Amino acid sequence: MGKYKIEYDRENCIGAGTCTAVCPKNWELSAEDGKADFHQDEFDEGEDYDCNMEAAKVCPVNVIHIIDKKTGKKII
Numbered sequence: 341m342g343k344y345k346i347e348y349d350r351e352n353c354i355g356a357g358t359c360t361a362v363c364p365k366n367w368e369l370s371a372e373d374g375k376a377d378f379h380q381d382e383f384d385e386g387e388d389y390d391c392n393m394e395a396a397k398v399c400p401v402n403v404i405h406i407i408d409k410k411t412g413k414k415i416i
């Protein structure tokens with residue numbers, strides 16, 4: 341559980357791997373289809389937040405988003 345959650349449009353991931361480069365703690369490329377998968381879908385402020393924000397920012401097709409669970413607002 342956490343204050344923020346990941347919204348991820350896996351279908352449109354192109355397997356660029358940039359998210360896994362900047363946030364290897366939570367993102368890795370699937371050995372099966374080369375698309376990214378994440379381990380933890382909820383987190384609070386701090387290291388995990390920063391890591392996932394970075395992943396969302398660098399994704400070239402903008403398929404990673406972070407939602408504030410309380411307000412429902414899309415932060416990125």
Ligand code: SF4
Pocket residue numbers: 352353354355356357358359360375376398399400401402403404
């Ligand atoms: S950066 Fe975006 S497109 Fe690239 S692997 Fe990660 S989610 Fe997929």
